[in-house]
Amino acid sequence: xxxVNDQAEANTPSLRRAGQIDLREIAIHLPGKTRFEAVRNxxxxxxxxxxxSIIGPSGCGKSTLLNAIAGYLAPSGGSLRVxxxxxxxxxxxxxxxxxxxxxxxxxxxLHNVAFGLKMxxxxxxxxxxxAEEFLRLVGLTGFSDRYxxxxxxxxxxxxxxxxxxINNPRVVLMDEPFGALDAQxxxxxxxxxLDIWGRFKPTVLFVTHDIDEALILSDRVLVMTCRPxxxxxxxxxDLPRPRPENIVVSPxxxxxxxxxxALVRDEARKSLIDGLEADRIQIxxxx
Amino acid sequence: xxxxxxxxFFTSFPWFLLSLPALLLVWRLAADxxxxxxxxxxxxxxxxxxxxxxxxxxxxxxxxxxxxRVFTGFFIASTLAVPLALLMAYFLPLRQLFxxxxxxxxxxxxxxxxxxxxxxxGLGDKPSYFITALAAxxxxxxxxxxxxxxxxxxxxxxxxxxxAGRWLMVRHIYLMSALPHVWTGLRIGLGQSWMAVVTxxxxxxxxxxxxxxxxxxxxxxxxxxxTGMIVIGMLGALMTTALGWCxxxxxxxxxxxx
Numbered sequence: 001x002x003x004v005n006d007q008a009e010a011n012t013p014s015l016r017r018a019g020q021i022d023l024r025e026i027a028i029h030l031p032g033k034t035r036f037e038a039v040r041n042x043x044x045x046x047x048x049x050x051x052x053s054i055i056g057p058s059g060c061g062k063s064t065l066l067n068a069i070a071g072y073l074a075p076s077g078g079s080l081r082v083x084x085x086x087x088x089x090x091x092x093x094x095x096x097x098x099x100x101x102x103x104x105x106x107x108x109x110l111h112n113v114a115f116g117l118k119m120x121x122x123x124x125x126x127x128x129x130x131a132e133e134f135l136r137l138v139g140l141t142g143f144s145d146r147y148x149x150x151x152x153x154x155x156x157x158x159x160x161x162x163x164x165x166i167n168n169p170r171v172v173l174m175d176e177p178f179g180a181l182d183a184q185x186x187x188x189x190x191x192x193x194l195d196i197w198g199r200f201k202p203t204v205l206f207v208t209h210d211i212d213e214a215l216i217l218s219d220r221v222l223v224m225t226c227r228p229x230x231x232x233x234x235x236x237x238d239l240p241r242p243r244p245e246n247i248v249v250s251p252x253x254x255x256x257x258x259x260x261x262a263l264v265r266d267e268a269r270k271s272l273i274d275g276l277e278a279d280r281i282q283i284x285x286x287x
Numbered sequence: 288x289x290x291x292x293x294x295x296f297f298t299s300f301p302w303f304l305l306s307l308p309a310l311l312l313v314w315r316l317a318a319d320x321x322x323x324x325x326x327x328x329x330x331x332x333x334x335x336x337x338x339x340x341x342x343x344x345x346x347x348x349x350x351x352x353x354x355x356r357v358f359t360g361f362f363i364a365s366t367l368a369v370p371l372a373l374l375m376a377y378f379l380p381l382r383q384l385f386x387x388x389x390x391x392x393x394x395x396x397x398x399x400x401x402x403x404x405x406x407x408x409g410l411g412d413k414p415s416y417f418i419t420a421l422a423a424x425x426x427x428x429x430x431x432x433x434x435x436x437x438x439x440x441x442x443x444x445x446x447x448x449x450x451a452g453r454w455l456m457v458r459h460i461y462l463m464s465a466l467p468h469v470w471t472g473l474r475i476g477l478g479q480s481w482m483a484v485v486t487x488x489x490x491x492x493x494x495x496x497x498x499x500x501x502x503x504x505x506x507x508x509x510x511x512x513x514t515g516m517i518v519i520g521m522l523g524a525l526m527t528t529a530l531g532w533c534x535x536x537x538x539x540x541x542x543x544x545x
Contacts, residue, residue: 072444092450102441106463106540115459116449147540167449 018083019170019203021046021069027077028064038064040228041078046220048170049201053214054222055260057268061229062207063175069205070096070173082171092116095169095202099176101156103148109135109159110144116167134162138192154185158192165196171203178213187245190216194242211260215253216243223263226271232263328510333517336510345499350518352495353484356412360419361480367420368427368476369469376435377461389428397422397483405491414491415484422483423476430475434468435461470537474530481523 021044028039038061046052054062067073068080071089080087082094090096103112110131117127135144138158148156157177164172178186190213197204208214214221218237225232237256239247247253311330318329328336340346375382397418404414438461446460488497496515503511535542 070448090444090447092448094448096444096448098441098445100441102439102445104442104445104460104463106466106538115446115451119446119450119452119455149540163445163449 019048020083021171021203021205022081022084023069023078024080025078026065026068026075026080028061028068028073029076030064030073037228039068039075040230042224042229042231043078044222044231044234046203046205048203050220051197051204051206051218052220052222053206053208053218054224055208055211055214055264056224056229056232057226057264057271058209059271060224060226060267062224065224065229066173066175066205066207069171070094092120092167093169094171094173095164095167097157097160097164097172097174097177099179101148101153101160103156103159103163105148108145108147109140109151109155112148112159113162113166116163120167130166131162134166135159137196138162152185154181154189157181157189161193161196165200165202168200169202171205172197174204174206176208177206179208179210186213193217198242211257211264212248215239215256215260216247221260223260224267226267226274232267235259325507325509328513332510333513336508337514337517340511340514346514346518349494349496349499349515350522352412352492353488353497354522356415356487356492356495357419357477357480357484359412360416360421360484361423361477363416363420364423364476364480365427365473368424368472369431372428372431373435373461373465376432376465389425393425393429397479398486401487401490404487410491410493412492415487415495418487418491419480419484423480426475426479427469427472430472431465431469434465434472437468438464467538467541470534474527477526477530478523481519481526485519 023042023044026039026042027037030036030038042065054065056062064073068075069082069087071087071091071094103109104115107115110128113134114127114131117130122130132144135141138161140155140158140162143151143155148159151159157180160177178189181189193204194217204217206214206217215237221235221237223232223235224230235256239250239252239256315330318324318327318332321327324332337346371385375385400418400421401414404417408414408417442460442464443456446456451459484495485497485500488495489501492498496519500512500515503509503515
């Protein structure tokens with residue numbers, strides 16, 4: 001635990017505040033025969049240390065937006081800055097947790113977690129000690145020598161989180177990281193994530209299709225429209241932290257949930273109607 | 288005994304202790320019936336032949352000659368095929384240039400190269416090196432190529448997010464992704480090489496197990512022919528088993544199942 005805290009304290013105040021994300025009129029077109037418009041004109045500011053979720057109907061471009069912030073996709077318009085610097089590609093200042101297992105199967109849990117430190121030139125002993133510490137943090141003491149194939153889905157996802165966090169990234173991008181887990185494991189992982197977020201306070205951008213999850217975790221929820229994805233509404237989640245498990249039955253939570261559900265359903269219905277009309281008159285959807 | 292106990296017994300019982308004597312018995316009965324040691328020598332005769340050939344040192348010399356050819360050819364093939372295949376997997380222009388050539392050359396069996404091998408290298412070790420290397424090359428190449436293109440984008444992305452530079456990316460992601468396929472290629476390649484050496488020696492050599500079989504056929508010493516065949520089979524099986532055993536050290540993550 002000291003490994004972790006020392007590191008946080010060593011950071012200068014300016015560094016600790018780092019992790020602001022600025023999206024200005026972002027447009028994203030996916031390459032293909034018809035340049036598919038995935039995201040249209042999204043602007044948002046995310047403060048350092050904020051936890052923001054993005055929700056919206058399937059195919060609305062929420063993952064696409066995240067991938068642009070990650071640096072895989074270059075936006076076709078607008079500007080995208082992290083701490084004032086334009087994003088040009090994936091980099092260790094942003095940690096990414098993927099939906100599908102992206103652990104290296106040929107490395108043990110310990111070496112998976114230590115990988116980022118190795119890339120940053122941390123010595124062998126120190127990086128293994130710190131990786132061990134992070135495994136403990138995600139509740140995987142004693143599993144260091146297991147290969148990913150020997151771990152359950154939830155455990156793999158925990159290793160994945162530890163791996164993404166060990167470089168102390170300013171921004172953590174998460175693309176439905178718990179989407180493949182069962183309900184109970186998912187709940188535990190959410191608590192674990194909140195716990196870790198509380199310790200390090202990175203900026204978290206969390207894509208999910210699960211409204212409960214977004215509400216439990218976030219300071220703010222960004223609802224996107226059906227495609228091309230635009231910002232439909234931003235909802236501040238003023239629920240007190242730490243949020244107990246039974247918060248999901250509190251009237252405030254239910255009110256917020258109703259509002260989000262209505263927005264997402266409305267958008268999903270629109271995209272369904274668009275789809276049906278496009279099918280009936282048999283012309284390709286305008287790109 | 289419970290169900291799992293029974294199934295464990297059935298899977299772990301050394302069944303070859305039954306099948307091997309059964310084969311010997313059938314062989315013995317057949318040999319008695321044929322009653323012609325040139326057409327089918329009995330197991331006893333072959334055992335005597337094996338003792339004789341071991342005793343005078345000729346069998347060991349032949350084994351040495353064959354093994355040396357296989358390992359030389361195999362070594363040449365793997366040092367060429369693995370880097371070539373990976374380069375072609377990673378660089379599209381190289382792939383477009385050379386993959387069609389591989390596609391045309393691959394179906395030509397090693398035995399079809401023997402005339403050329405003799406013309407170019409004469410008789411002896413050299414044409415055998417050529418043939419064993421050729422036989423091992425294609426399985427190693429094709430598997431290594433499959434390994435090279437099997438690298439998962441999600442692993443590459445993850446590594447880039449963790450700050451991997453070019454060299455570390457190659458070492459930790461690209462090569463490690465390819466390793467299981469490369470290993471498969473090496474295993475198959477060694478087997479192909481072993482089969483090819485016998486073919487090469489039948490025609491283009493003056494020593495080795497293939498040559499020994501051929502020479503004894505001409506002398507109608509069929510029991511020696513069978514000894515040679517059995518030694519070839521056993522050494523091949525030994526190599527396969529040895530490589531299978533090595534796999535747990537080369538690919539430890541494939542072996543640590545719960």
